[in-house]
Amino acid sequence: MSNPSRRGVLRLTAGTALLGTLALTGCGRGAETTAAKAAAKPIGTTPATGTVNVWATQDDASVLDKVIKPFKAANPDVTVKFTLIPNSEYYTKLQAAIAAGKGPDVAQFFPESQAQFLDPSILRPVPDGLVDSGSFFKSLWDAGVAEDVAYTVPWYAYTYALVYRADLAKKAGVKAPTTWDGMVPFFKALQGAGAVHGLGADNGWDIFNGQDAAMYAWQAGGTLLSADGKWTLDTPAMVDAIKYNASFFTSGVADTATPTFLDSQPYFVSGKTACMITGPWVVGQLDTAAKKTGWTASHVATAPLPAGAAGSASISGGGSWGVLATGGNTDASWKFVRYLSQPGTQVAQFKTYSSLPAVVSAWDDPAIKGQPLLDAFFTQLTKARAFPQVSTWQQVATRLGKEMEAVAKGKETAAKAAANIQAYAESVGTSTK
Incomplete structure (x- = not known):
């Protein structure tokens, strides 16, 4: 792709x-x-x-x-x-x-x-x-x-979906999860089948992580902006989203330090990681990473994102x-x-x-x-859903990524992170008028 x-x-x-x-x-x-x-x-x-x-x-x-x-x-x-x-x-x-x-x-x-x-x-x-x-x-x-x-x-x-090692899932006797509750057990099962980490999470801790949090907040039933154009980031849904993301790291199924973006595909092919939450372009690039035609067809499967309380929304x-x-x-x-x-x-x-x-x-x-x-x-x-059509969303998402890092590394609570990002978002506004 x-x-x-x-x-x-x-x-x-x-x-x-x-x-x-x-x-x-x-x-x-x-x-x-x-x-x-x-x-x-x-x-x-x-x-x-x-x-x-x-x-x-x-x-x-x-x-x-x-x-x-x-x-x-x-x-x-x-x-x-x-x-x-x-x-x-x-x-x-x-x-x-x-x-x-x-x-x-x-x-x-x-x-x-x-x-x-x-x-x-x-x-x-x-x-x-x-x-x-x-x-x-x-x-x-x-x-x-x-x-x-x-x-x-x-x-x-x-958009994003699960791209995972079908061969390891078959070996572990598990299927792709359909709800949040099944994610960490699925990743642990892939580790039990031979992967070093169940999930390869790209840890730039920047705008893209912030976009992930937005996606999880939608899945939890949250919004990013109210109907009258005010930021709604300090909510139970956003707290749940940040906790959900952090659970991948605190459970040990993902590493807070690696892989970086350029490492993601080689890690996946080698078995250092066994799943990615990523876009469709990856599917067409894995044979190249594996240096073997047909590797993807025999090793890879995809699945929609597991649903939170409000469904399986994506970016x-x-x-x-x-x-x-x-x-x-x-x-x-x-x-x-x-x-x-x-x-x-x-x-x-x-x-x-x-x-x-x-x-x-x-x-x-x-x-x-x-x-x-x-x-x-x-x-x-x-x-899928569109991000807020306001000029400051990029800044807000970048700051959100940094707050997610603090929670994933155990330096901050999810509630504090949500409060911090709300305060920051209010300080920069929306710049729509």
């Missing part, structure tokens, strides 16, 4: 603050949003013309020249120019270009971290009738909506497209985005680079439906 690496794409803290200051301060945003929504006029069906400058990250976008060949054939008078930027630098460079008024016509975004861009001063609203919003996984579409205005169109999808991630407010070729830009949103195009992207479609119907294609290790991710995507 493909995906920008979990820790390679989203180092956003400094740039986020800059862009949030540029776009989301002041008092007139509501009026701007209403005017922008009214200005989102339909895009016609005549061939696109002119030049469309597209910025995207390396990895998934590296094959777009091949994927869009039918688009270029149907629109012979359009030129699409791609600028591919390393994942770790992408948002920083895009933010700087936007601030200088020199951004591209079309830019790639990430549903899990695009909130700071959802503003009419930065992105044009999605035109009426351009796409069917109901054709996408709901959480992916919702991630591009702010104040009832859609600014981005989903392109590919990912919503992937790629999306937006047209910049300063772009010069708006008509052709939206026609390009419309083409990339079509089921057939998203299947072509999957066949070329294994990016999983954001359009639900595309998962019925035999190229995808015939891969059983993907079933758990489809199930999880139907239960």
